[in-house]
Amino acid sequence: MMANSDYTLIDSKTGNLALKIYSIKKDNPFNEVQRLSYYSLIWIKKGGGIAKSDFAEHGFGENTLFSFSPYQPFTLDAPDLEAEVIHFHPDFFCIHKHQKEVACDGVLFNNIYNPPMVKIDMDSIVKLGMVVDQMRGEMQQPELAQYELLVSYLKIFLITASRLKNEQREEIEGKVNQNEEPFVLQKLKDYINQHYKTKHSASDYADMLTISPKALAKLTKSYFNKTLTDLISERIIIEAKRELYLTDKTVKEIAYELGYDDEYYFSRFFKKKAEVSPLIYRKNVGFAKATMA
Template identity: 50%
Template sequence: MLSQSVHTLVNQQNGNLSFKVFEFDNSSYFDHIQRNNYFTIIIITSGEGLAKVDLCEYSFKENTLFAFYPYQPFMLASDGPLTGISIQFHHEFFCIYRHHKEIAANGILFNNIYQQPFILLDENTKQTLMNIVREIVNELKMEALRKDEVLVSYLKIFLVFATRIKLEQQSIKEVNGNEKQLLMVQNLRNAIEENFRAKHSASEYADMLHVSPVVLARAAKNHFNMTLSDLITERIIVEAKRELYLTNKTVKEIAYELGYDDEYYFSRVFKGKTDTSPQLYRDTIGFNKG
């Protein structure tokens, strides 16, 4: 465990928290819905419970690593003691969207609507990640030149290792799954990825894949624990967030590019999934922030 409970780095320009590592010894930190404006990584070192993430629920136990992106709603409910560590970093400190080619974490570790938002750690992988965390804490304790650069380097290494583990576990799961259903699910992934801007209804994807809506909906529920409609909408929301975050396109332009002629209807869909309007999302963490 870490020698002290909380270690932080503050942005000297605006006074905002850039980076934080803290140790927790009970469930009170995450036992209510979180919608943080920063990335959150949580390693559960002991305890078990139920994670509520977006529209889904997952049981978890010790040696589980969670990865949540900004404004993703989540909470961890536990009947007994819950201990672990958390790493939190603001997009201004390190933006995984812009460093995707370097670490490949976006769409795998974070922001992956197709997979569960956690990975399981064996003792070796847990120790590897905890060793990196210790190096991060040691750096946070120091008063040294370009501390932020060193922390970003350690963070990148941590994310690369975690992403490797996630990819490994996805491969094992797919090998052990039902081959016919997995092929259907993979075709569904590809179809959504290629057509989510123009096709928004479950029936359109069922027609495209030449299966009944009921069969496709069952496959989506079994594999993703989401309805087919929610799966399509979540992919649209992910893209909308990227556009709001990284570009200066108007909400109307983004809505139109995502297949919505009515920007107000698009805004209602966005708010229904995120509890915030597109404009407020942009003003809070996006392109026009500040």
Template identity: 50%
Template sequence: MLSQSVYTLANQQNGNLAFKLFEFDNNSYFDHMQRNNYFTLILITSGEGHAKVDLCDYAFKENTLFAFYPYQPFMLYSPKPLMGISIQFHHDFFCIYRHQKEIAANGILFNNIYEQPFIHLNESCKSNILNLIQGITSELKSEGFRKDEVLVSYLKILLVMATRIKLDQQSVQNEGERNAKQQFIIQSLKNAIENNFRIKHSASDYADMLNQTPTSLARITKNHFNKTLSDLITERIIIEAKRELYLTDKTIKEIAYELGYEDEYYFSRVFKIKTDISPQVYRNTIGFNKG
């Protein structure tokens, strides 16, 4: 196990946090709502409790790895002490959008509105993850040449491994679905949202597309995702908006229009309701990269 330490790497251009790794042995770090402007990985090595993420509540136990994207609201609460390790990194240190072809973490490990935001690790997977974390810790302690590049390499491997585990667990979950008809409706709904979220924003639109009554589709959606259909649609829109705000220099008005909003101010209100910040503040704090 790692020693009780905190290791950080700052962005040399602006002094902001680029990368951080720390171990925790109590509940004080995450027992209040978080809205961080960086990606957060949390490995629970001991303890159990509940995680409140967005509007959902999940039970978790030890050997759970959480993955939260920037400004995603979350908190962990437990009646007993939680022990584990957290890794936090900023978009400017490693952008999952720009490295999507290499690691495929976006939409699976992060920004996945359809699945729970964590994976369970067996002993073998946990050992592999801890070995990578030990390598990251050693590199953070060193003053070696191009430390940042080595850390990015470790981080890529860790994200790929976690993404593989999540894909495997999703596959097992899907195979375990007893109701084949309901599973077909769920997959059809995912496809419909991915293909139409820019132009169709109402739950009734998707009920019509799937030949379901709004009440029936709402019930299936709530049972499977623990979210309303309107929440799913809006979350998908916000994820796309975040990608555009980070990767492009499009105006907020242009982004709003491309996402089906004639009124940029209404779009900004929807964005702020979901993220607690405005699109402009998101762009300013995440760090627009013109490269």
């Protein structure tokens, strides 16, 4: 790792990392499982290998951008990498609170149906490279309203990447929409979004779609590279994390709203999926107080 390319901004109120930008040159710190308490954008410039995230594996090569949410487990299994890395804490920039401005929640982050990666094309290489350089320059020489300017640069980066991922997703969906199967899966997405708080079993969704559980399981695995149970669990965990950060509701209240009468069962379920308890997640990621902008 090149020390002269490592820039870190610390939150003066909490003492925690707010924003960090650094380069990787050949060494790969992501070979081991990562569970970071902030958002991570990892732009692979050279190298390739296998990315493992949540319940799936994906091959990747150069000019791939990965986007991981707080405590989303991942590894990048590759011998050598050259990459640009941006870490930012939710308190520095909350994608939930700024969804209307940036619209990366559900696209770059928290998208249970698509891999957490996007291929960077030639035009975007130039745009994103310029933004990273501008962020580095601003962090190197702090000036008036540094925080606001850095947030603006980060927004440009996220919007550019989100647009690109949407374009690539539409191309893929356009190719497969000639079949009947994606219609069933689109209905499945709709049903999960509507009912994940009350229906937690795969058989519930098979019944709603009037399809056998075995056939639905095969379809889900084929198109999403995940089981239906995995998809349901991920959707529940995403909402739980959002509630833990955005509200001061108790774990018991959040559990009940997500269809769990037993707070302790829910806490065990959360810890099994997120590798951290709900209380530790809130402690490290924090929650957005009413006084925050």
